[in-house]
Amino acid sequence: MARTNEEAAELVQELADLLSITGGDAYRIRAYEKAARAIVGYPEDISGLDVAGLKKIPNVGESIARKLADFNASGTIRQVLELRAQIPGGVRALTAIPTLGPRKALAVYRELGVSSVPELTEAIEEGRLRELPGFGARTEENILHGIRLMQRAGDRVLIDAAMELAEDVVAALSQVPGCLRCVYAGSLRRMRETIGDVDVLAAADDPGPLMAELTALPLVADVIAQGDKKTSVRTTRGVQVDLRVVPPESWGAALQYFTGSKQHNVRIREMAVHAGLKLSEYGLFDAASGELIVSATEEEVYRRLGLPWIPPTLREDTGEIQAALDGALPRLVTEDDLRGDLHSHTDLTDGTASLEDMVAAAAARGLEYYAITDHAPNLYMQRMTDEKMLAQRAAVGALQRRYPGMTLLHGAELNIDPDGGVDWDAGFLAGLDVCVASIHTHFTQTAEETTRRLVRVCENPHVHVIGHPTARRLGRRAPVQADWDEVFRACAHTGTALEVDCFPERLDLPADLIRRALRFGVKFAVDSDAHSPGHFRNVRYGVGTAQRGWLTPDDVINTWPLDRLRGFLARKASAA
DNA sequence: GCCGTTTTCGGCCCGACTGTTTTCAGTCG
Known part of the structure; x- marks a missing residue:
């Protein structure tokens, strides 16, 4: 079900991207982008909804609802097809390069006929880009750097895309008569953060029907190899799937x-x-x-x-x-161990669901406690104010009465400024139950500066958790540079937890750093960072990352009973 | 294009940073 919503959202997002290249009204483009995010996060499968039902999705009005109905009927959106005819797909792909947005993409296409990343690389190597108005040597350098960053991720895909593909394939193959067992294996089962190809294993006495079913799946673009024991295909999105079929006794x-x-x-x-x-x-x-x-x-x-x-x-x-x-394997944290979630957003800032809907979805997860932590004022685009924050606190208090089984916590995701300060003063922060503090700007400071910045924020008695500590975005942005041992020492010393952010493109803190931090006695918070109810699905990936970092329930503060968690939060403030 | 205790029009994601420019366009969060 998730895939339908995602496919629809992707088309709406593509509509926004194509319009931004052709130069449409900025607010209209933004409206499509907001709708796309809301569709991904919408908990209901949209394929069964009519126009009236579709309009219930936040940020979806009459016009987009009709486009989605179009999608439900035909599998595509007419306006997208029309715009694709005007702008080659490669031009849109250029905007995936960090520092190269829609305007520059259109310029290189119009002026140089460049419509792919390799062509762009060639144009830069030949010095043709710097001839264009608004482009220079530094622009060329930055674009090349962005291309390298993208290519480092290589042909690997993020874990959520691989997981959805694998689950579809496993579900289809499991239906084949004679299929005794079928699961995904490989790096996906190990929960690596990116996946090169999807390995599927099946048990059957006769592999033939399974191989035939795989090659006949609609998502298959071409068959790379087909044999008795192994078949490899490439999907329409370019991901390779390997199917191995073994006799049941070898399982x-x-x-x-x-x-x-x-x-x-x-x-x-x-x-x-x-x-x-x-x-x-x-x-x-x-x-x-x-x-x-x-x-x-x-x-x-x-x-x-x-x-x-x-x-x-x-x-x-x-x-x-x-x-x-040695008999010393850790008892790894699982999704079932999580009693709470300490980082989430609502439509008061950049979330796409209301406070009420987020809390209802958290309750449906069976959480014992749940923190609402919208963005703080220094992230200017979010337009947070003291007044909005206080109004939200009152709303949370009122909502609490409807959820006797779940404790609502009110907090914020603060912005760590270049010097390690945060948005509000101690007096205001003292009124919040829990504060996550994150790096959202100044990603390219030196390691010394970033280390000092993070150590200083740890020393803030009102900061409980450092959110997505390296600020990396897989395939998009490199992690910030820091002396992590120094940061971990400060976290352990001050009782500041490090987040394991569950977003597939973040998975931050990464597993290797988690494991290093563990040696310093640091505690962790495995948080959804949800901006909509659908994002709670990402928690499995964050838990996978936590497991790869060898975390046990005792290392993760949001597995703790509320009393113990409150003790952890209070100890910091009392140290002030 | 969406939305509404500002309600059917007129707001909406503002400000910093970078690189290219001599006053600003593009990108990003």
């Missing part, structure tokens, strides 16, 4: 093998060799006799090697095997 060994990582498997196979065994995707065998020992479940395979089952999110050969041998 455990195959799942272990295709989950990886490669490095983890190398170590595990070495252990097998030392024990006089041989491990392959078909099972664990006696090396001498070739006799099958175990293969049905992952647990059996690990156990026969003297190991407990190792969670997929830890299988990176970064110490998990030794920990398993």
Whole structure:
């Protein structure tokens, strides 16, 4: 169901992008963008809605509702097709390059005929770009830097896109008669933040029908390879899907093998060799006799090697095997462990849902406590004021009466200024239950400056959580540079938690830094940063990242009972 | 194009920063 909304939202967003290139009214473009975000976040599947139902989506009025009805009927939007005919798709792709927006994209297309990233790179290398009015050497340099940033993400896709694709494929294949089991494996099962290709594993005595079903899926653009054991396809969005079909008795060994990582498997196979065994995707065998020992479940395979089952999110050969041998594997935090959420937005700032709808959705998640933390005034575009904040506090208080089972917390997402200060003074901040503070500007300070900035904000007695600490956006913006050990030391010392932001393009703090911070005794908050109810779906990815950072429930303050959490929040203020 | 305790028109996401310019356009959050 999520996909319908996302496909529709993508078309509306494309409409906004194309209009911004052709030069439409800015407010109209913004209206499309707002609607697109609201559609993604809308909890209901829009495919079953008529015009009247569609108009209930925030920021969707008569005109966009009719376009969505058009989409429901035909799978596309007529105006999008018309605009695509005027502007090549490659030109829109150019606007994905950081520092290159719609106006510059149109200029290079009109003046130089450039309509793809490779053509743009070539034009820059030939020095043709700097000839255009409004362009110069620095512009060329910045664009090249932006292209490199994009290419570092390479052909990998964000985890949510890969996950939705994998779940669709698994659902389709599971329906095939003779399919005994079907799951996704590979880096997706390990919850890597970006995914190169999607690995799907199935068990069946006869692979034929499964291979046929995969190649016949509507999302398949072309078939790369097709055989008895393995079939590879590329989807219409350019993602490769590999399907492996194994006999049912090999299931455990195959799942272990295709989950990886490669490095983890190398170590595990070495252990097998030392024990006089041989491990392959078909099972664990006696090396001498070739006799099958175990293969049905992952647990059996690990156990026969003297190991407990190792969670997929830890299988990176970064110490998990030794920990398993020592009986010291962490009890990883799960989505079920989360009692609360400490970072979310409403339409008072840049969220797309009302306070009432966000709180209702939080209650539906079964949360015991939920913090509303809209943006603070220094992020000027959000137009927050003291008055709005106080009015929201009153509204939260009134709403609390309707939710006896869930405690509402009122807070804010503060902006960390270049020196480590925040939006409000101590007096105003003292009236808030919880404060997240985040970097939203000045991303290119030196490491020394950013370190000082973050340490200083930790020392603020009213700041409880540092939001998306590296401020990275995968494929869009590099992380800020800092002496992280110094920051972690300050967090531990001051009792400031670090956020694990669940947005797929953030997943910030990243797993490797989480693990490093853990050594300093830092606590964490796994937060949705939801701007609409639909964003609560992202929590699984943040939990995956937390697991990759080896976090246990005790490390994550929003798994704690409310009393313990309040103690953590209060200790900071009382230290002032 | 959306929205409305400012209600069917006239607001709406404003200000900083960068790089290119001699006064401002484009991009970003």
